[in-house]
Amino acid sequence: MVFISRCQIELHDxxxxxxxxxxxxxxxxxxxxNYALCYALGLVDSxxxxxxxxxxxxxxxxxPEQVPKYEEHLTPLNQQQIYVTPARSLNHxxxxxxxxxxxxxxxxxxxxxxxxxxxxxxxxxxxxxxxFEFFVISQKELKVPKWIRLGKxxxxxxxxxxxxxxxxxxxxxxxxxHPLNPxxxxxxNQVISYDVVNMPPVSLIQNVQMRGQYYQFDGIQNLKIPVQxxxxxxx
Numbered sequence: 001m002v003f004i005s006r007c008q009i010e011l012h013d014x015x016x017x018x019x020x021x022x023x024x025x026x027x028x029x030x031x032x033x034n035y036a037l038c039y040a041l042g043l044v045d046s047x048x049x050x051x052x053x054x055x056x057x058x059x060x061x062x063x064p065e066q067v068p069k070y071e072e073h074l075t076p077l078n079q080q081q082i083y084v085t086p087a088r089s090l091n092h093x094x095x096x097x098x099x100x101x102x103x104x105x106x107x108x109x110x111x112x113x114x115x116x117x118x119x120x121x122x123x124x125x126x127x128x129x130x131x132f133e134f135f136v137i138s139q140k141e142l143k144v145p146k147w148i149r150l151g152k153x154x155x156x157x158x159x160x161x162x163x164x165x166x167x168x169x170x171x172x173x174x175x176x177x178h179p180l181n182p183x184x185x186x187x188x189n190q191v192i193s194y195d196v197v198n199m200p201p202v203s204l205i206q207n208v209q210m211r212g213q214y215y216q217f218d219g220i221q222n223l224k225i226p227v228q229x230x231x232x233x234x235x
Contacts, residue, residue: 004215004225005136006162007144009087013155014095015126019199024121028094029199032087032132032150034181035070040148041159043082044073049142051076068201071233078230081139085225086179086204092130097123135178135225136161165218174214174224179206181231188212188228 009032017036019029043049045059053059057072077083100120136142144161179197182205189212194205213227 001139002167002215003136003138003141004164004167004217005142005144006164007087007134007136008090008160008162009132009134009148009150010158010160011126011128011130011132011150011155012157013128013153014097015130015151015155015157016123016153017151025124026121027124028126028151029197030089030092030094030126030130030132031179031197031199031204032134033199033202033204034084034086034134034184035074035201036150037084037087037134038074038077040150040157041084042145042148043077043084045076049077049082050080051082070201070231074231074233082142083137083184083229083231085135085137086181087132087134088179088206089126090131090133092132093127095125095127097125099123133178137225137229164223165220167215167217169213169227170216171213173209173211176208176210176214176224176226177206177222178225179204180208180226180229181205183232183234184229185210185212185226187232189226 016028018026020027038044043051045051045053053072053076057069059073098120136144144159146159148157148159149155150157181202183202185191189210192209192211194208197204197206210226214224215227217223
């Protein structure tokens with residue numbers, strides 16, 4: 001049996017991660033990658049969800065190196081048939097912060113600088129009270145945490161979960177307006193057209209027209225989610 005839940009995230013702090021760097025401006029795109037959500041929801045390397053990984057890839061206690069291990073960490077979610085979509089903005093606003101820093105060298109011989117110009121930058125962040133939406137698909141009913149942390153500042157966010165009405169599986173050409181990870185759908189569906197959202201580590205796509213099987217929900221006309229969808233890491 002497939003369980004599909006619609007989840008909303010309400011930010012209680014400003015959300016920052018560098019989606020795009022334009023000179024000294026570091027911009028946060030109003031979209032949350034599904035890789036980031038898997039970590040924030042505690043689905044990675046979890047005894048609760050039966051997604052533990054080998055000790056050399058352990059994520060729960062100590063990370064000896066700052067090297068992403070998405071394949072090692074997310075493959076167990078495939079094995080447990082758990083999938084989280086990226087999150088799109090339902091309602092958001094942005095704030096712009098300017099930061100400055102100086103290079104303070106202590107206990108060294110002071111050298112005369114050529115110019116007294118502080119280093120600075122600007123961060124465009126998503127403001128508190130912004131709302132995002134994503135979906136969780138699983139073979140077992142999952143208990144999603146009510147509070148999570150997101151982004152570079154580990155911003156506090158509240159998660160609410162809504163069980164979707166009864167669904168059926170249809171097949172043909174359809175449009176998924178919700179953002180998708182292209183690697184996760186391109187091998188099991190024929191992707192016809194889409195808009196690209198540039199962001200690391202894998203750019204997302206939205207307004208996707210595709211051919212394949214999809215979930216339809218009673219009373220929700222415009223919501224269509226691909227059936228054959230799982231984490232993949234090589235194009």
